Amino acid sequence: MRSRLELAHSWSAFTGYLILAGIPLLIALPSSARVDELVTPRLSMGSVFLVIATVLFAAYSLSFGLKGGTIKSVLAHVLFLLVLSLPYWTVFTGIVGHGLDRLLGALGYLGLYGACWALLGVPIGKRWPTEIAQFHIKYALLILALVTTFFVLQPLNPILMLSLWFGEGPLYEQRGFLLMGYLSLAIILGILVWWTAREEDRARVRDAPR
Amino acid sequence: MRRIGAWGLVMVALAATCGLAQPQIENVELGLGGRFLPKAFTPIVVSIRNDGIPRSVVLEIFQRAERGSLERVHRSLALGPQTRQHLSLDFPIKSVSAPLEIVLRDATGELAHFTKDVRQSWSESPLTLGIALQQRPPLAIIDIEIEELPKRWTSYEGVGRIFWGRADPARVSAEQRWALQGWLVRGGELIVLSGTNWHEQSPAPPWWEELLPIAEGHLVRRNGQEIFWLEGKPRPQAKVMLSPQGYPLAWEHPIGDGRVLLVASDVWPEELPLPTLSQARPAEEDLLIAQALASLTIPSPSRELIGIILILFVVVVGLSGVSATREARLPFWLGGIALALSVGLYSYQHGAAFSSEKHSVEMGVIQLVGPVSRESYWYGVFFQHSREDSLVVAADAISALSPGALPSSQQGLVRELTAGGEWRISLYGERNSTRFLKAERLREPWLSLRLDGSAVALANRAPVAVQDAIAYSAGAFYKLGTIPAQAELVRPLSGPMSQAAWLTTLTAERRRLWQQWGRLSHRTKLIGWIEDLRASPIGVTPGEHRTALYLVLVEGD
Numbered sequence A: 001m002r003s004r005l006e007l008a009h010s011w012s013a014f015t016g017y018l019i020l021a022g023i024p025l026l027i028a029l030p031s032s033a034r035v036d037e038l039v040t041p042r043l044s045m046g047s048v049f050l051v052i053a054t055v056l057f058a059a060y061s062l063s064f065g066l067k068g069g070t071i072k073s074v075l076a077h078v079l080f081l082l083v084l085s086l087p088y089w090t091v092f093t094g095i096v097g098h099g100l101d102r103l104l105g106a107l108g109y110l111g112l113y114g115a116c117w118a119l120l121g122v123p124i125g126k127r128w129p130t131e132i133a134q135f136h137i138k139y140a141l142l143i144l145a146l147v148t149t150f151f152v153l154q155p156l157n158p159i160l161m162l163s164l165w166f167g168e169g170p171l172y173e174q175r176g177f178l179l180m181g182y183l184s185l186a187i188i189l190g191i192l193v194w195w196t197a198r199e200e201d202r203a204r205v206r207d208a209p210r
Numbered sequence B: 001m002r003r004i005g006a007w008g009l010v011m012v013a014l015a016a017t018c019g020l021a022q023p024q025i026e027n028v029e030l031g032l033g034g035r036f037l038p039k040a041f042t043p044i045v046v047s048i049r050n051d052g053i054p055r056s057v058v059l060e061i062f063q064r065a066e067r068g069s070l071e072r073v074h075r076s077l078a079l080g081p082q083t084r085q086h087l088s089l090d091f092p093i094k095s096v097s098a099p100l101e102i103v104l105r106d107a108t109g110e111l112a113h114f115t116k117d118v119r120q121s122w123s124e125s126p127l128t129l130g131i132a133l134q135q136r137p138p139l140a141i142i143d144i145e146i147e148e149l150p151k152r153w154t155s156y157e158g159v160g161r162i163f164w165g166r167a168d169p170a171r172v173s174a175e176q177r178w179a180l181q182g183w184l185v186r187g188g189e190l191i192v193l194s195g196t197n198w199h200e201q202s203p204a205p206p207w208w209e210e211l212l213p214i215a216e217g218h219l220v221r222r223n224g225q226e227i228f229w230l231e232g233k234p235r236p237q238a239k240v241m242l243s244p245q246g247y248p249l250a251w252e253h254p255i256g257d258g259r260v261l262l263v264a265s266d267v268w269p270e271e272l273p274l275p276t277l278s279q280a281r282p283a284e285e286d287l288l289i290a291q292a293l294a295s296l297t298i299p300s301p302s303r304e305l306i307g308i309i310l311i312l313f314v315v316v317v318g319l320s321g322v323s324a325t326r327e328a329r330l331p332f333w334l335g336g337i338a339l340a341l342s343v344g345l346y347s348y349q350h351g352a353a354f355s356s357e358k359h360s361v362e363m364g365v366i367q368l369v370g371p372v373s374r375e376s377y378w379y380g381v382f383f384q385h386s387r388e389d390s391l392v393v394a395a396d397a398i399s400a401l402s403p404g405a406l407p408s409s410q411q412g413l414v415r416e417l418t419a420g421g422e423w424r425i426s427l428y429g430e431r432n433s434t435r436f437l438k439a440e441r442l443r444e445p446w447l448s449l450r451l452d453g454s455a456v457a458l459a460n461r462a463p464v465a466v467q468d469a470i471a472y473s474a475g476a477f478y479k480l481g482t483i484p485a486q487a488e489l490v491r492p493l494s495g496p497m498s499q500a501a502w503l504t505t506l507t508a509e510r511r512r513l514w515q516q517w518g519r520l521s522h523r524t525k526l527i528g529w530i531e532d533l534r535a536s537p538i539g540v541t542p543g544e545h546r547t548a549l550y551l552v553l554v555e556g557d
Helices: A004-028 A045-066 A071-084 A086-096 A100-127 A131-148 A158-166 A171-207 B002-020 B153-158 B174-185 B195-201 B206-211 B283-294 B303-327 B332-349 B499-504 B508-517
Strands: B024-030 B041-050 B055-063 B071-079 B083-092 B100-106 B109-116 B127-131 B159-164 B189-193 B214-221 B228-234 B239-242 B250-255 B258-263 B358-369 B372-383 B387-393 B397-401 B413-417 B423-429 B433-443 B447-452 B455-460 B466-473 B476-483 B487-492 B524-530 B544-555
Touching: A004 A045, A004 A071, A004 A086, A004 B303, A045 A071, A045 A086, A045 A100, A045 A131, A045 A158, A071 A086, A071 A100, A071 A171, A071 B332, A086 A100, A086 A158, A086 B303, A086 B332, A100 A131, A100 A158, A100 A171, A158 A171, B024 B100, B024 B109, B041 B055, B041 B071, B041 B100, B041 B153, B055 B083, B071 B083, B083 B153, B153 B159, B153 B174, B174 B206, B174 B250, B174 B258, B174 B372, B174 B433, B189 B195, B195 B214, B195 B228, B283 B358, B283 B372, B283 B433, B283 B508, B303 B332, B358 B508, B372 B387, B387 B433, B423 B433, B447 B466, B447 B524, B447 B544, B455 B466, B455 B476, B476 B487, B476 B499, B476 B524, B508 B544
Parallel strands: B071 B413, B127 B159, B159 B189, B189 B258, B358 B544
Antiparallel strands: B024 B041, B041 B083, B055 B071, B055 B100, B100 B109, B214 B228, B239 B250, B250 B258, B358 B372, B372 B433, B387 B423, B397 B433, B413 B423, B447 B455, B455 B487, B466 B476, B466 B524, B524 B544
């Protein structure tokens, strides 16, 4: 695993994620209400939680990669963040009235998405080691990817995909779209794992005592 | 040989043509005498010819209205080969500008499409029908034969008044009789012109005799006039409406919300004004169900409990960071806590108390009037989550409502008549939306009572109990308690109380229902309540939480 300093940084990411995503979730929690109050249109804090929790998950996953480390340690951090956020997503699933199948489907996608960003962060972190450069690159990439995938390559947009999972419509009508999203992420992740592993091997050979 | 081959080919071609021939909608007739009242159920007769192979098809009727939800009626049909079918059903024509569309389809798609223009056929006021009239009143009357009288009470919805002339009531079939009685109970006005028509009208079957305001009717000539007048013994509830020169010329007999007028001569007396017909049902009737649904509280998992648990979890995660960074490894036990917490939260949120996907309220008024039990049900549903919904409704008429007090979804609605005679209502409920329906049916009376001095004999043939029943006699209320399901019993009439005292015993919901639909007259015999969902004509669907309340009113002579 990582050093104490790195884990302290990761821990602030875990806690920060839970606090930032938790605030809209707490506001979105429904209370028993009369029907006439419920049918009145209002801003859905549930949607706000969905967007914040998804975007932050990608951002923190990328941060894990930027800090460097082995594939195993980077992916373990992403998985740990996913597990820590599990109570949130469970509560959110209850708010929108869906079951375990949709929760697992959405988390599967989110995990894959975060893992891709985390592994993408590894070479970026090595190429631009300064924090300020990493900051600029991280958010530029995230914004570019999120905005672009609203128009092209939509199966790679986590907000669209999670909106489908936690949305109102039947999923069977969108199964092609969903399948494309999972397959795309799986392929990207496979390539990134292979490439990162190759780089790790090369670095090991390069750094080995002659 | 060549000729045989050619004939063979012709025969094959003919057979193929027959097989490929599509069913056709030959004609569509609507209304009574070609006229209809907008928004009321209108009888529609569709003539279908099938020259091809036997087919299972669906007949669909709809109207593309500019406003409001699209309502469709479906009916499955089995078309035999080389047959012609005439299918009759009732459909509410809501727009007078959009044509009525009738489509025949099967699994492969649309087979036939018929468009019926309705612009020239509508009437501003309820229709007035005339049967075998010799002397016509100065009104716009649609003449029809007895055989053309509707067989369903719903077909009468656009009819306000019927003049009955020289026609034998014995020619009315059992179905037509039921429909006519239902129409009367719901507010219809039957005017029987007797006089010389009496020879044809009498002797009449018992059901007809019971409708008339007088018994033992017979014709007389008065003061040496040539005109025949009817005389008879007025029934207890009948009243004389006009009596020039001291002789009754017209009697009235109330039947439910409607009435039967009997005129002693075969001419409508000019001195007796007829009220202008209007659509009887005021829209305010529907507001109560909207108010009841609006005030329904939808239970949710405790916001405070979940909030505190999540905050505590974040605190634990934050604090555990101290030990985690000291050991320089990810604390997997924290992952275990997160998993356990998730399982607990999931179980709590999906518990039985919060599992309903839709919450509904149903209110009903069951009026047992003479030969029929007239039942009206208002149904309001709140969809907590979006879902395709399918309701099975055992009623004669179903209509979508927009009460106005709550925004109602504008999504379409499909009514499908099943083989069992029930309706299957298909609709899509959006998340946090409401829908309203009204169902009506007429049944044989299932509760009877006989007041006998200081006791009342009751017979309840329904599978549900009538609760907190009250007998009404001579201006006083008598507590009868619960009348069990399928039971016959005798209860004493003791401890009379006033109406004000009785009203104080009602719950808020019952009082609201009584104030809206309750009515007290000298004909009222019993008031009771049912809260059992088995009394509902609207089937409960999985994931539905429904509260129901029905008012039972028994009236009699």
